[in-house]
Amino acid sequence: MESYAATGLVRRYGDHVANDGIDLVASAGEVFGLLGPNGAGKTTLVRMLVGLLRPDAGSIRLVGRPLDRALVAAAVAYLPQADVAVADLSVRRAVETTAVLRGLRRHGARAAAAALLEELHLGEVADQPVGSLSGGQRRLAAFATVLAGERPVLVLDEPTTGLDPLARRAVWAAIERRRSERAASVLLVTHNVLEAETVLDRVAVLNNGRVIACDTPGRLKAGVGDVLRLELVWREEPPVYEPAVADLARLATVTGRRWSLRLPAAEARAALGAITAGPALEALDDFTLATPSLEDVYLQLGAAAPGLERV
Amino acid sequence: MSDPRLGVRPSFAAATGAVYTAQLARARVARVPLLFVAAFQSIGIMLLLKGIAAHHDTLTGRQIVAGATVLVTAFVCLNLLAQRIGALRAEGGLDHYAALDVPGPAVALGAAGSYATLTVPGAVVTALVGCALFDLPYRGLWILVLVLPLAGASLAGVGTLLGLLAPRAELATVAGQLGMTVVLFLGLIPGERLPIVLRGVRAVVPSTYAVDALAATFRRRVDWQGVVVDLVVCLAVAVASLALAGAVFRRSVR
Ligand SMILES: Nc1ncnc2c1ncn2[C@@H]1O[C@H](COP(=O)(O)OP(=O)(O)O)[C@@H](O)[C@H]1O
Ligand SMILES: [Mg+2]
Numbered sequence: 180m181e182s183y184a185a186t187g188l189v190r191r192y193g194d195h196v197a198n199d200g201i202d203l204v205a206s207a208g209e210v211f212g213l214l215g216p217n218g219a220g221k222t223t224l225v226r227m228l229v230g231l232l233r234p235d236a237g238s239i240r241l242v243g244r245p246l247d248r249a250l251v252a253a254a255v256a257y258l259p260q261a262d263v264a265v266a267d268l269s270v271r272r273a274v275e276t277t278a279v280l281r282g283l284r285r286h287g288a289r290a291a292a293a294a295l296l297e298e299l300h301l302g303e304v305a306d307q308p309v310g311s312l313s314g315g316q317r318r319l320a321a322f323a324t325v326l327a328g329e330r331p332v333l334v335l336d337e338p339t340t341g342l343d344p345l346a347r348r349a350v351w352a353a354i355e356r357r358r359s360e361r362a363a364s365v366l367l368v369t370h371n372v373l374e375a376e377t378v379l380d381r382v383a384v385l386n387n388g389r390v391i392a393c394d395t396p397g398r399l400k401a402g403v404g405d406v407l408r409l410e411l412v413w414r415e416e417p418p419v420y421e422p423a424v425a426d427l428a429r430l431a432t433v434t435g436r437r438w439s440l441r442l443p444a445a446e447a448r449a450a451l452g453a454i455t456a457g458p459a460l461e462a463l464d465d466f467t468l469a470t471p472s473l474e475d476v477y478l479q480l481g482a483a484a485p486g487l488e489r490v
Numbered sequence: 491m492s493d494p495r496l497g498v499r500p501s502f503a504a505a506t507g508a509v510y511t512a513q514l515a516r517a518r519v520a521r522v523p524l525l526f527v528a529a530f531q532s533i534g535i536m537l538l539l540k541g542i543a544a545h546h547d548t549l550t551g552r553q554i555v556a557g558a559t560v561l562v563t564a565f566v567c568l569n570l571l572a573q574r575i576g577a578l579r580a581e582g583g584l585d586h587y588a589a590l591d592v593p594g595p596a597v598a599l600g601a602a603g604s605y606a607t608l609t610v611p612g613a614v615v616t617a618l619v620g621c622a623l624f625d626l627p628y629r630g631l632w633i634l635v636l637v638l639p640l641a642g643a644s645l646a647g648v649g650t651l652l653g654l655l656a657p658r659a660e661l662a663t664v665a666g667q668l669g670m671t672v673v674l675f676l677g678l679i680p681g682e683r684l685p686i687v688l689r690g691v692r693a694v695v696p697s698t699y700a701v702d703a704l705a706a707t708f709r710r711r712v713d714w715q716g717v718v719v720d721l722v723v724c725l726a727v728a729v730a731s732l733a734l735a736g737a738v739f740r741r742s743v744r
Pocket of ligand 2 (some may be wrong): 221222223260
């Protein structure tokens with residue numbers, strides 16, 4: 180069964196086409212991702228999927244039925260990208276209220292809130308207003324409200340943006356638990372490549388309002404071919420008078436003292452060998468040689484990927 | 491239609507109750523100083539007008555105390571609520587309720603009810619101080635039990651509408667303040683002394699009926715029939731404006 184099936188979704192803002200004919204199918208029980216840089220159209224798409232924005236064209240089915248508000252409320256828990264509605268409530272109250280609005284009785288809601296605060300390690304800030312917390316904890320509290328009331332489909336718009344690595348892992352673990360123990364379906368928006376590779380079963384890669392690729396992260400990366408990413412960090416001015424370095428200088432993307440290169444695997448190994456064997460090693464601070472990431476998928480497909488995060 | 495995994499929806503009462511308690515909790519933290527401001531403002535106005543009003547002008551005295559009391563409610567339910575709803579809407583905060591598919595009237599009623607509740611202490615204090623100042627009988631003040639919720643609900647309905655309909659958040663704030671100013675002027679001046687044009691305006695402002703109901707109970711012989719009519723008008727405006735606000739809320743999200 181499918182959790183979501185969308186065909187031909189188009190949404191314009193004036194002349195600007197934010198979603199330009201999007202098709203996607205997410206299976207029940209899978210963690211399906213939307214990856215794309217800022218402005219790719221992810222939030223627009225997600226807001227249509229939860230019935231908050233009317234598509235200019237196209238249709239959406241949710242758990243096999245045509246989308247409507249009541250069905251969304253019964254089937255979906257949605258985490259908006261910006262959550263201000265609960266900012267003035269204490270963390271506990273925010274989670275409890277959301278649970279009641281998802282149909283739990285008071286005492287059930289209270290128990291659910293207590294369990295969620297414990298699961299996400301929010302116990303210490305339970306009685307503080309959500310809006311007074313640090314950015315990361317605030318996002319975590321908003322995430323807790325999404326899990327209240329147990330909906331079978333979770334739609335999460337950038338749930339981990341601004342979280343520290345520990346909190347981010349807590350979110351990933353909570354998502355995985357919902358999926359493995361309760362067969363929840365998850366639609367997760369991210370502009371973080373590491374997150375996409377870590378938690379997604381399948382990912383639709385968005386660029387300029389279109390899906391430019393859709394597959395498992397592993398297969399997408401395999402499709403990039405036999406290339407490696409070589410990163411060089413220089414301690415001092417790179418010795419460009421060395422022929423081995425000069426060759427790379429022309430191909431590298433330079434950010435300060437960091438050079439980044441995508442090369443066919445054999446060339447990448449040879450280049451690294453030449454540099455580390457010669458006098459240039461003196462000037463080299465650090466280097467890494469890595470297999471392709473989803474970021475390379477972007478470059479491969481000819482899309483710009485400036486807004487993507489790697490860590 | 492019977493997928494066992496689909497969640498249940500709360501009853502209308504439960505949804506309203508959840509919004510009400512949540513809003514009350516947040517307002518208790520954020521709004522208490524503003525509530526004092528509302529009561530101080532009204533008491534200040536009464537003191538000022540006491541200095542100006544002629545001795546033994548009991549008509550004016552009744553009107554001032556009733557108007558100043560309802561003004562406390564208007565400050566919170568009209569002004570602050572319009573501001574709050576406008577800000578929530580501008581920041582996308584209404585998405586939270588819309589995606590939960592909370593019935594619009596439940597959101598409006600819950601928010602309105604909590605704001606109205608908050609005004610009770612300030613309004614009661616204002617009424618008591620006013621009675622002492624203008625030498626009015628206290629025995630009719632029990633009517634506040636009806637006047638405050640009804641005035642609160644009808645003004646909050648209007649406040650919610652202003653917040654939802656204003657094109658921008660700042661305009662919602664301005665509209666709320668203007669609304670409160672209207673309540674202030676039309677509430678404090680006895681209807682009989684207004685120019686004919688303004689009497690028409692007075693008749694369509696919902697707070698008028700709350701003010702008149704309260705003012706009537708300060709008379710030596712209370713016209714209970716008139717009081718009941720005024721309160722029924724308040725109730726009708728409250729129901730209509732909250733239902734309308736609920737409908738507008740559903741549509742304003744897209
Ligand atoms: N309400 C709006 N009015 C006008 N343009 C908008 C609006 N919302 C989004 N956009 C534009 O649509 C594009 C896609 O935005 P969005 O869906 O938020 O992308 P993402 O979530 O991937 O960052 C962007 O260029 C953005 O500026
Ligand atoms: Mg977005």
